[in-house]
Amino acid sequence: MLSINNLSFYFGSRPMYYEANLHIKPKDKIGLIGANGTGKSTLLRLISGEYQPDGGNISKSGNCTIGFLNQDLLSYQSDESILSVAMQAFERQNFLQKEIDRILHKMETNYEDTDVDKLARVQDEFDALGGYTMQSEAEAILEGLGFTTADLSQPLRTFSGGWRMRVMLAKLLLQRPSLLMLDEPTNHLDLPSIEWVENYINNYEGAIIVVSHDRYFLDNTVNTIVEVTGSKLIQYSGNYTFYVEEKAMRNEIQKGAYENQQAMIRQTERFIERFKSKATKARQVQSRVKSLARLDVIDDVIDEAAKVNFKFNFGTQPGRFIMNLEDVSKAYGSKRILSGTNAVIERGDKIALIGANGKGKSTVLRIIAGTENLDGERKLGHNVIDSFFAQHQLESLDVNNTLLDELKMAGTAKLETELRSVLGCFLFTGEDVFKRIKVLSGGEKSRVALAKVLISEANFLLLDEPTNHLDMMSVNILIQALQQYEGSYVVVSHDRFFVSEIANKIWYIEDEQIKEYPGTYDEYEIWQAERQANAAPAPVEKKAEAPKVEAKTQVSDFAKKEAQKQIKKLNQKVSDLEDKISKLEENKTDLEHQLGDPAIYNDSAALAKANASYQEVQQNLAQANQDWESAMIELEEVEASIN
Structure with missing residues (x-):
């Protein structure tokens, strides 16, 4: 479908790619990975034709269409509704x-x-292309990406960059290109939307290339990993977990081959040095010199598993309680986020605050930080020193400072050698420390801002989406730093691997309350799956005298009664929809008979009316069938939950 042959591309004198090769087949699901700055986004722009190669070529089959979701689309604005923007995908x-x-x-x-003949031809093509169902299809995808029905009629301009990116993703998915290219799609998605996109990609009929630092996302969506390293494209036939295992094996083999070759080179060089002055050995010496010149040198293995060896200390120990939120309420106009909720953060808590966008996660983080007005009481514990990281704080970095100067502004008494060590942990080595902030990429700025937070000697950290724009190596460094951090923190993140590695408690917002699961993210997922399957309410703290078995029986009986009520309602809904479909099909048949009568073509007004009625019936019938399928799926799921 698409072939990259001996691709070379330079930024100035720096080779991003040199004689790189890759062949993409229909239905390939490729995860494109590599450190920041290695050229992942550049490759997508080369494939899309935005950049032109300096050598080699990129060829594609005649029927190959390409769709590209890139970060530049964040700035796209329009006064049209988001539904209208998404439906621009249906150009024909x-x-x-x-x-x-x-x-x-x-x-x-x-x-x-x-005109009659032309109308018939145009309507046939319109019907064949799914014209009568395109609006419902667009609505389904937008709602899958987290928009409400009311949002669909709102102008695109009124939404933030992340939400505008979702609209552009919806538009791209509706186009169904034969090659879909997604550059960091999960940066602007919440967990439910990420899971929806995973399911969509798994059922997508075309090929996909996705750049992502989300390991769970890659494991759930791709069947091939392509790593950008050393100006080459290295392919692994499996998901990300397979890649990690396979690369470790390849590195072990390469390391052995490298060491063997180096031993042979040293032995040959000693022979040449020892006998180069002896005429009797001249032929053998020359032979070995030529063999060394012809040698295909094996590269040493680069250790990319960067380790954090710096200990992030703080001088002041807090008391047992970091913060208490008592009877806290928060609303924006008519939109209520919290209502009389309570929450406690204790020393040693490593909390991940998760959930869908719009539930108020960032608001809760600002309430904890004390930067948000609220009703209720926020009690900060004894000797608590906090530090807050959010994406907008990247803008507060002084662009004219060097990296060293910026870290010195964190207010610590650390020596320059210590600050260099910290920067080294965050992949800034050698002369990098004298770079000015203004020349850094978004991911590099994030690393600097995170380093400032971690050396601030705060004993309580608040981190809002810290992994956005970080590559996998940088995420791994942040995980190690937080695992070594001896203070407490609350983190908002949609990166499931990251959360599973750094949290010992999970917070989520439900029914306008902050609720807590006292365990890891993996344990929370298992509990949540069981909870949804049983349609049971969230577990509450039970009194010591309450028998556990009895409580479980009461919950089960309640859940069954509620499910039976829902089944009754769904059965009635299915029956009503079947009656509606039957009537619509009768109307459709009557209209087809009218349109099949040659006499109607002598009356243009009657013909136009019949055509309009026919189109309306088709649209209503398509929607009714879709509603019936949704109701049947919901009915089957509810019935399965009590069997």
């Missing part, structure tokens, strides 16, 4: 719809036989 269908409207309008005043 939109053109045909306008053509149908034009012909019908013309036929109202100027009837011609040629």
Whole structure:
């Protein structure tokens, strides 16, 4: 489908790619990985034609179409509704719809036989391309990405960059290109939307290349990993977990081959040095010199598993309680986030605050930080020193400072050698420490800002989406730093691997309350799956005298009664929809008979009315069938939960 042959591309004198090769087949699901700055996004731009290669070529089959979701789309704005923007994907269908409207309008005043033929052809094509269901399809994808039905009619301009990116993703998915390229799609998605995209990709019929630092996302969506390293494209036939295992094996083999070759080179060089002055050995010496010149040198293995050896200390120990939130309420106008909720953070708590966007995670973080107005009481514990990291704080970095100067501004008494050590932990080595902030990429700025937070000697950290724009190596460094950190923290993140590695408690917002699961993310997922399967309410703290078995029986009986009520309602809904579908099909048959009568073509007004009615019936029938399928799926799930 698409072939990259001996690709070379330079930024100035620096080779991003040199004689790189890759072949993409239909239905390939490729995860493109590599450190920041190695050229992952550059490769996507080369494939899309935005950049031109300096050597080699990128060839594609004639029927190959390409869709590219890139970070530049964050700035796209429009006064059109998000539904209208998404439906721009149906370019041909939109053109045909306008053509149908034009012909019908013309036929109202100027009837011609040629128009009738043209109308029939256009309507046939429109129907074949799914024109009558395109709106419902667009609505389904937008709602899958987290928009409410009310949002669909709102102008795109009124949404933030992350939400605008979701609209552009929806538009791209509706286009169904044969090669779909996604650059960090999970940066702007919450957990439910990430899971929806995973399911969509798994069922996508075309090929996909996705750049992502989310290991769980890659494991759940791709069947091939392509690593960008050393200006080459190295392919691994499996998901990310397979890649990690396979690369470790390849590195072990390469390391052995490298060491053997180096031993042979040293032995040969000693022979040459020892006998180069002896005429009797001249032929053998020359032979060995030529063999060394012809030698295909094996590279040593680069250790990419960076280790954090710096100990992040703080001088002041806090008391037992870091913070108490008592009877806290928060609302924005009519939108209520919290209502009389309570929460406690104790020393040693490593809390991950998770959930869908719009539930108020960042608001809760600001409440804890004391930067958000609230009703209720926020009690900060004894000797608590906090430090807050959020994406907008990257803008507070002084762009004219060097990295060393910026860390010195963190207010610590650390020596320059210590600060260099910290920067080394965050992959800034050698002369990198004298780079100015203004020349850094987004990911590099994030690393600097995180380093400042971690050396601030705060004993309580608040981190809002700290892994955004970080590559996998940088995420691994942050995980190690937080695992070694002896203080407490609350982290908002949608990166499931990251959360599973750093949290010992999970917070989530439900029913306008902050609720807590006292365990790791992996344990929380298992509990949540069981909870949803049983349709049971969240566990509450039980009194010592309450028998556990009895409580479980009461919950089960309640859940069954509620499920049976829901089954009754769904059965009625299915029955009503079946009656509606039956009537719509009868109407459709009647209209087809009308349109099949040659006499109607002598009355342009009657023809236009019949055509309009026929289109309306088709749209209503498609929607009714879709509603019936959704109701049946929901009914089957509820019935399965009590069996």
